[in-house]
Amino acid sequence: MYEIYTPAEDSYLLLRVLGDEVPKLIQENPDLKVLEMGSGSGIQLEVLKKMGVKNILAADLNSAAVEHCKKLGFDCIHSDLFEKIKEKFDLIIFNSPYLPRDIREPKSSQLATTGGKKGNEIINEFIKQSKEHLNKGGKIFLLTSSRTAKVDFKGYKKKLLDKEDMFFEQLFLWELKN
Template structure:
């Protein structure tokens, strides 16, 4: 079924007339109105328009003539040549699925079970087909869930601005101009590909990517909060701590971001959920030794009294510490004593007791108190002997 132009088509068409240039790609061409509009512009070199619907492509080939434009059958980018475009445009089906709707009609109107799934799939791939100074024109509706679309843009390290909107009946239509962020452009120039959001922290965003055969993580400063400089501080600390084999391996850094080797493994509680007693003892002593090194370096990591997301255990059983945003030089250091608090906490003790590792809380607290007053190696060794 060919989707005939309606309000949404004309809304994004106005934006196409304003921003179109160079080499153009249209996903989901439908009636071909946007491809035809682009091809008519003198500053446009070529237009490749694709659609999953054979009927739509046949219709466009008959209706739209010209040497500039080519129509092919493709499910999103599946048959699109691997090249970069100045403009990528998409007016997707965006309605939530309705079981009563005929299949041919649903192909032209339905964007997935909740309406936004097709748009998210598009956003997950579009950066690979976009020039550094290129842009995407994307239409969607409040029925698609605006916040979900914006989350998908952020998840791919892209940025956006609203260029058109129209309120009709029971919905509002939006046209977003979407571009690569400066950081994404920089990362791609350094060879980092497949950038995807992994987690949102209190002060930073963490993405994963691929650098050659190496999986990497990218941490960048959040721009929507008041905290500044925390990511730069963490990069500075990692550069220092890597010399002591502490933390993930830092690869490179810049203003408000750094890239490090992704740590494959399990968070500490997940590991302890299946570890043997011997493996647990080895792990706890490993972390303790890293805490002692931090104390010796006059550095306070913070948050080690509840480090459930700050310790990743590799397949070889090595503990890798994460998150050094708050790490600072301090006269009073609490790394060893904070980790002791974690060990004697009810949360961790339940895990340890299940594998037969019983920690003498009273004696460990006494040893930690003695260490707190005098952070010599002998005092630290006393703590280790109680694990």
């Protein structure tokens, strides 16, 4: 059984950006349709709901996280990235697994933290698949790390919204626009 990702510095960086950006997005579009990829503990979902976002879908590869978010009252599906998602969204958020594989890390937590051998494989696949699921004018909020290998943003316009400096890495919160 895999662990549900416990909120950490990356989660709080994303929460800070959501607090700054989502109210503006709701003002522009009261029917804002949001997807949280990799919902984990549901902390981002709870904040989105409190901000007034009514149309939220969550997806996670970890079935324990899916069940947990359903118990919190959210529409959450078990999906490997966009595998089971057909619709389009105005905002997609993803606190992605971004760390390079470390054989010392327990297998139970690797699903939530490891983004592949170099840390960028899941992110690059997410970016590739996301184009078919983002409405025109939509945005993606994506978290990466200085420890993540080069990310291929594949034609998206990118803007650094915020970062968090830690003693062993930097976390980056990107806004991607089509």
